[in-house]
Amino acid sequence: MTGGRKLLGHVALLLPPFGWLTVFYLGSLFILLLSAFWQVDSMSGEMIHEWTLDNFRVLVTDETYRIIAERTIGIAALVTVTDIILAWPLAYVIARKVGPRMKLFLLVLVALPLWSSMLARIYAWRLILGHDGVLNWFLRSAGLPEQSFAFTNVALWIVFTYLWLPFMLMPLISAIERIPASLLDAAGDMGATPFQTFRTVIFPLAIPGMAAGSVFTFAVTLGEYVTPMLVGGAGSEFIGNVVYSNVGVSGNIPFAAAFSMILLVVIGAYMLVARRFGAFDGA
Template sequence: MLGVPLLWLIVVYLGSLASLLVQSFYSLDDFSGLVVEEWTLSTYAQLFTAANLAIILRTLGMAAAITLASVAIAFPIAYFAARYAAGRWKAFFYLSVMLPLWSSYLVKVYAWKLILAKEGILTWAFAKLGLSPLLDWYLSLRVVGGNSLSVSTTGTFLVFVYIWLPYMILPMQAALERVPASLVDASADLGASPAETFRHVILPLGFPGVVAGSIFTFSLTLGDYIVPQIVGTSRLMIGQAVYAQQGTAGNIPLAAAFTVVPVVIMAAYLTLARRLGAFDAL
């Protein structure tokens, strides 16, 4: 019974990755624009040029920031659902978390683009509150700003957090539900404050769920190119670089080398997550 799915996995998925890896060791002839099918490390050396290295570091920074923000937002929601929600409230929780996943990915991104645009509701709200000068000052900042929130690093960050947040909440909620209530009560009986109980009991036992959720948010951000393409600046991320090199420039080896970067990063990250027992919370 497992033969057909395993064959599909080996041929289609692993075969495609193997082909990608092989092509990353090829190079592009600068004169003819043709791929030279001779093994070389020159394409990987191009990843360490200033422009390409900036793309990699920018993507890693964005993925890390989105993961940390998702943890900060998702943890109290998941804790409330695991400890206090029951019956209809638990059903309402699952429906609220899953409902955004039922709508189209592109519809959500374009909806956020309209929300963050100069004529959008956020700009209108800032104007009504008399905070337009504050918004203009923030948008003037070089790293996080732009002409509007819809074409800024901040806009990209907000959309990513919104889209990936359910993938962080659900594993964390599953992990926190496994924390025995008796341990929390025992900690309080022994004189621990709520902060100490959280630090020494809840957080260590729920940490695998945090790591499990971060696998989704971190890896999905590394490879995504649609969100930064629609809501973002002209500064590329890895997904956009792959798209540009493969489609516009026709540099298949460099596109393949860019693709190997998140694969290697996630392989190391998954190895660490496995040692932390994160897969037990999936």
């Protein structure tokens, strides 16, 4: 078997998937990039194909969009950190502390929310956090002061953290699973306290898992608009909401395209960083 034929085999296999990706996905992104430099007539909704930097000028000079971008990135980062913290105990228990039957059971439970409508689960939080909702009912019954998180950025933070937690759990579980038990035993034998073992052995080895999970939690939160729409309040606009309303409401694809370029840049940068931490090194 010659090297040339082997290469040809690879190319033949890779042509369909990467052809598809290039045409439908990279092609789409390219057209999106182009339209960011166009404009739309506000009355007729027709695209004006004249090159202009107006969209970007508005984005840079109007502080509204800076505030929205900062809010979006800030909450996405907060959600990612919260998910990492929340995922650890459960991931560790599932990966290390239970037998195979129990593990299967717990994995099914963790995956269960992913299989049921995301929208309905967001809506559930409206039922929970609402003024007359489930949470306040419990707080009242317990004689505690009521909360009013509904339609605030706190609600956004809670709901995002909830929604994307399984995406952090899954890679973290498999990362912890992959740590050889012999390594932990060795650490224990050498007199390391459990905390030291965690800090020096388990945590560093789980970093690729956390990095992989964070790509999902960060990127998915960054581009959301459904959750801010359903549980956010006044002052909860995300980049996604501006993009969505420019496409779905005011019909201004060029401006939406320009703003979404910011998403592209931020996420592109994040993925490059995550790659350094081994996020894409495989399952």
